[in-house]
Amino acid sequence: MKKIILDYTKETLSQMIKPSFRAKQIYNWVYQKDISTFDKMLNLPKDLRTDLENSFIINPLKIIRKETSSDLSIKYLFQCTDGFTVESVLLPMKKEIRDSDGTIKKEAKYTICVSSQVGCKIGCAFCLTAKGGFKRNLSAGEIVAQVLSIKQDNDIAHNRRVNIVYMGMGEPLDNIDNVTNAIKIFNDLDGLAIGSRRQTISTSGLSQQIAKLGERNLGVLLAISLHAVDDELREKLMPINKAYNIESIINAVKNFPIDQRKRVMFEYLVMKDLNDDIQSAKKLVTLLHGVKAKVNLIYFNPYPGSPFYRPNESDMNKFKNYLNDHGVLCTIRQSKGLDISAACGQLKEKTEHELS
Numbered sequence: 001m002k003k004i005i006l007d008y009t010k011e012t013l014s015q016m017i018k019p020s021f022r023a024k025q026i027y028n029w030v031y032q033k034d035i036s037t038f039d040k041m042l043n044l045p046k047d048l049r050t051d052l053e054n055s056f057i058i059n060p061l062k063i064i065r066k067e068t069s070s071d072l073s074i075k076y077l078f079q080c081t082d083g084f085t086v087e088s089v090l091l092p093m094k095k096e097i098r099d100s101d102g103t104i105k106k107e108a109k110y111t112i113c114v115s116s117q118v119g120c121k122i123g124c125a126f127c128l129t130a131k132g133g134f135k136r137n138l139s140a141g142e143i144v145a146q147v148l149s150i151k152q153d154n155d156i157a158h159n160r161r162v163n164i165v166y167m168g169m170g171e172p173l174d175n176i177d178n179v180t181n182a183i184k185i186f187n188d189l190d191g192l193a194i195g196s197r198r199q200t201i202s203t204s205g206l207s208q209q210i211a212k213l214g215e216r217n218l219g220v221l222l223a224i225s226l227h228a229v230d231d232e233l234r235e236k237l238m239p240i241n242k243a244y245n246i247e248s249i250i251n252a253v254k255n256f257p258i259d260q261r262k263r264v265m266f267e268y269l270v271m272k273d274l275n276d277d278i279q280s281a282k283k284l285v286t287l288l289h290g291v292k293a294k295v296n297l298i299y300f301n302p303y304p305g306s307p308f309y310r311p312n313e314s315d316m317n318k319f320k321n322y323l324n325d326h327g328v329l330c331t332i333r334q335s336k337g338l339d340i341s342a343a344c345g346q347l348k349e350k351t352e353h354e355l356s
């Protein structure tokens with residue numbers, strides 16, 4: 001079977017293909033010149049191009065569905081070579097601003113939300129991805145391909161900065177080695193040159209793996225899906241809390257290496273009459289005491305048959321104001337795209353439903 005060229009860091013590729021400077025050239029073609037076949041890599045000798053063609057494929061993903069939401073975010077459903085599907089989302093964060101003469105004054109800003117696994121083992125009660133169970137890890141190249149494909153599909157220039165959030169399907173720290181390679185491949189200056197500080201790993205709180213990620217000192221940002229302030233409720237919502245309780249997560253976060261100017265993000269999925277009360281906000285303030293944190297409140301996004309409800313706006317605002325008034329930086333996630341996004345597996349679910 002052919003290997004996937006996007007799976008390899010430049011370092012590994014330069015050990016596989018001799019002379020080693022070819023790896024840099026291949027990186028340039030694949031990531032910066034958007035070349036999709038090896039025969040177009042004109043500065044490589046003909047026989048090497050043929051060898052590469054026989055041994056590798058470039059992009060393993062195919063776009064099989066695309067949906068634009070009202071806030072202009074675009075959800076993608078990709079198919080892997082073995083038929084499994086995963087979701088990603090392009091979120092335009094800021095629009096391009098042009099001068100009266102048409103020159104670009106401020107460039108558009110984008111965030112791309114990527115999946116790290118087909119399905120997920122963690123089994124959170126509120127999450128649609130969990131419902132389909134776990135199928136397999138994505139390879140580094142399958143993670144990288146989501147960003148490459150989305151950039152190409154939207155004509156986003158290779159040197160245009162994008163942010164990456166690992167908030168799609170799957171638990172990135174349950175696939176830590178492939179995710180680590182994806183981070184490094186994104187980083188490469190001969191490739192997409194997306195710095196670590198533009199990459200956020202979101203985790204359900206695998207404390208031991210948070211420590212492991214920290215030891216690797218990759219410089220990435222961390223987001224914790226907290227969602228509850230006491231272990232009793234958190235265990236019901238997220239069974240992983242039995243193995244790694246809230247205290248262990250907070251300790252892991254305190255030890256995680258992070259840029260002085262940055263904070264760890266705590267995601268708090270708000271569900272009506274479950275965790276939307278001021279008592280919970282109060283506990284959250286206590287919990288985050290001494291942690292360089294910011295809280296992002298997320299409206300629960302209901303799906304057919306979901307056992308939870310969307311909170312109302314006034315409770316959401318009260319919760320936010322309580323945190324801000326008590327010294328904890330807090331925002332409400334505005335992007336519809338992320339609310340209904342990859343995370344929930346909703347596009348995938350819809351497609352399977354329609355196809356069946």
Ligand code: SAH
Pocket residue numbers: 126127128166167168169170171172202203204224225267269298299300301302303339343344
């Ligand atoms: N497994 C990782 C990363 C993917 S999930 C994690 O859990 O952090 C990304 C986010 O989407 C999580 O914070 C998750 O709680 C949230 N999410 C899951 N189901 C959702 C729903 N129905 N509505 C809104 N957000 C949801």
Ligand code: SF4
Pocket residue numbers: 120121122123124127128129130168169170171204225343
């Ligand atoms: Fe997995 Fe995250 Fe969904 Fe939980 S919320 S089941 S960890 S994808």
